[in-house]
Amino acid sequence: MTIQILPTLTELSHLTAELIVQRATASIAAHGTFTLALSGGSTPRLLYHLLATDYRDSIAWEQVHIYWSDERCVPPNSDDSCYKLAKDLLLDHVPIPSEQIYRMEGEADPTETAQRYESVLQARVGVEPQLDLILLGMGGDGHTASLFPNTTALNAQTRWVVANHVEKVPPWRLTMTFRTLNNARTVVILAAGADKLVRYHEAQLPASMLPVARVQPTHGELIWMLAETTE
Numbered sequence: 001m002t003i004q005i006l007p008t009l010t011e012l013s014h015l016t017a018e019l020i021v022q023r024a025t026a027s028i029a030a031h032g033t034f035t036l037a038l039s040g041g042s043t044p045r046l047l048y049h050l051l052a053t054d055y056r057d058s059i060a061w062e063q064v065h066i067y068w069s070d071e072r073c074v075p076p077n078s079d080d081s082c083y084k085l086a087k088d089l090l091l092d093h094v095p096i097p098s099e100q101i102y103r104m105e106g107e108a109d110p111t112e113t114a115q116r117y118e119s120v121l122q123a124r125v126g127v128e129p130q131l132d133l134i135l136l137g138m139g140g141d142g143h144t145a146s147l148f149p150n151t152t153a154l155n156a157q158t159r160w161v162v163a164n165h166v167e168k169v170p171p172w173r174l175t176m177t178f179r180t181l182n183n184a185r186t187v188v189i190l191a192a193g194a195d196k197l198v199r200y201h202e203a204q205l206p207a208s209m210l211p212v213a214r215v216q217p218t219h220g221e222l223i224w225m226l227a228e229t230t231e
């Protein structure tokens, strides 16, 4: 496990963009593609903007395949949509072929969509999908993706993607399971602010019950990218 703690989210976003450039270049050199799963929330907003601007020409976007670690069950044009966040800040500004962007259909039936997305992952990446890099955030309650405390998705053992009912609004979510997260080559957890630093330290405790503590890549690398402030 690697930990980076920087003073500001701005510095952290640049360092994370550089990391993604480096892993994309290595993945494309090694096997011709870079499979990247994005997350929602506010923390990655600057990162997505930087990938579409300062670092745009450093990635061979034509070889990049985009997935999501989770999605809210809302239409794709909703301001709550993780897809819309990435589309507005990144995907509309880089030359990724549209057929290489695999959106979770938040507007459809959650259970059916989760099953469909799992089939897409297995068809496109492999029956035991190993993504090159999964970008995650962490909520104030220690959730990651849409793996919230005390929800059924935490217990998924064989599934790769599930629907999950949560106490937050909107209540239905789609999420990769720990099995998928922990099968990745690289997992990056991006978090900023004093409260998130406290939660990070709690997650390192042996008996931590925080969902994010269960992100432990089996063969891959876990990189915590932390900022002391959200500046």
Ligand code: 6PG
Residues within 6 Å of the ligand: 039, 040, 041, 042, 043, 044, 070, 071, 072, 082, 136, 137, 138, 139, 140, 143, 144, 145, 146
């Ligand atoms: C989502 C994300 C979620 C997010 C955390 C942190 O769907 O919102 O996937 O897991 O990463 O809630 O969100 P912030 O970056 O807004 O603190």
